[in-house]
Amino acid sequence: MSNFDFLKDYDYDLWYWGDKLEHGLIKSPDSVVVNATRFLERVLQLLIRETGTKVDSKKEFYYKLDAVYRESDMQYGFKQSIYDAYRLRNKIHI
Numbered sequence: 001m002s003n004f005d006f007l008k009d010y011d012y013d014l015w016y017w018g019d020k021l022e023h024g025l026i027k028s029p030d031s032v033v034v035n036a037t038r039f040l041e042r043v044l045q046l047l048i049r050e051t052g053t054k055v056d057s058k059k060e061f062y063y064k065l066d067a068v069y070r071e072s073d074m075q076y077g078f079k080q081s082i083y084d085a086y087r088l089r090n091k092i093h094i
Contacts (some may be wrong), residue, residue, distance in 0.1 A: 003088065006081035007043070014043055040086050061086055
């Protein structure tokens with residue numbers, strides 16, 4: 001079971017790389033600082049582009065994600081899973 005299983009039905013490639021990232025964390029926790037951040041921001045950028053949502057680039061991750069959620073048919077559970085993964089990444093490095 002991966003923390004990124006929620007991506008499997010959305011985009012298999014994203015799920016694959018998220019799963020690899022997660023398992024790489026065990027071997028190299030420092031790699032998640034750069035890789036997980038980029039990965040989750042990429043997921044968000046794909047969602048923004050796919051939905052055509054207008055977002056303020058200066059806003060934080062959650063506000064951009066919330067804008068996509070409010071302007072699309074994104075399921076709440078999917079939104080929460082992305083945000084939980086982002087918060088988990090932050091917890092690891094505080």
